[in-house]
Amino acid sequence: MKDSEILERISRGDERMLDHLYKKYYRMMTKIVLSNNGTEDEAKDVYQEALLAFWQKAASGKLILTSKISTYLYSICLNQWRKELDRKSRLSSEEVDREEYQTHDAKERLKIVMDCIEQLGDVCKNVLTHYYFDGMGMQEIAKKMNFANTDTAKTKKYKCKKKLDSLIKSKYTTEDFFD
Incomplete structure (x- = not known):
């Protein structure tokens, strides 16, 4: 046709x-x-x-x-x-840009947290690093840090976390973490 x-x-x-x-x-x-x-x-x-x-x-x-x-x-x-x-x-391209921004943002937040952890002293630094970054449980931390028991490790982690939160809040604003 x-x-x-x-x-x-x-x-x-x-x-x-x-x-x-x-x-x-x-x-x-x-x-x-x-x-x-x-x-x-x-x-x-x-x-x-x-x-x-x-x-x-x-x-x-x-x-x-x-x-x-x-x-x-x-x-x-x-x-x-x-x-x-x-x-x-x-x-x-937009997805790559967004991922790069999020990665950069996460790195910046981690840097802020790590800088503040460094200022806490060796015991708090070690407890928080072992727990949050090394993935250790309370029993492992208690043994490694020579604490009397896991309850002591939990209490120490709680107090160190509170100190870290206060330090971060005193030095940075919410916007530094959440744009």
Whole structure:
């Protein structure tokens, strides 16, 4: 079937032409997306959108075709896929920026906490470091620090944590931790 006949039938509202075009150019059009890092589903979506855009323009009578239908559809698919890749690239870039910001922010908060822990003295520094950073339990800390028992280690950790909280609050504002 010639392109001129297809356009004529579309202008009369023959929806069978939509199915005809879909099947005729499916492989060619989806290959654009598949060969450019796209999935089968993305390829189908792009082709369906392109075919719908072509159909609407052709049915309205506003389409002046200066190339074959396949070339026209190909250019629509290619443009739509480029836009999608650009959108994905922007989203990916925003995610990387957000992750870098969060990582930097977490490092800054950790630095503040570590600076304050250093000012507490050796016992508090060791208890808090063992508990929060080394992941030790109270029994291990009591043994390593030569405390009488785990209750002593718990009490010491509690008091050191209170000292740390007070020191941080005296030197920094909430905004330093939560933007």
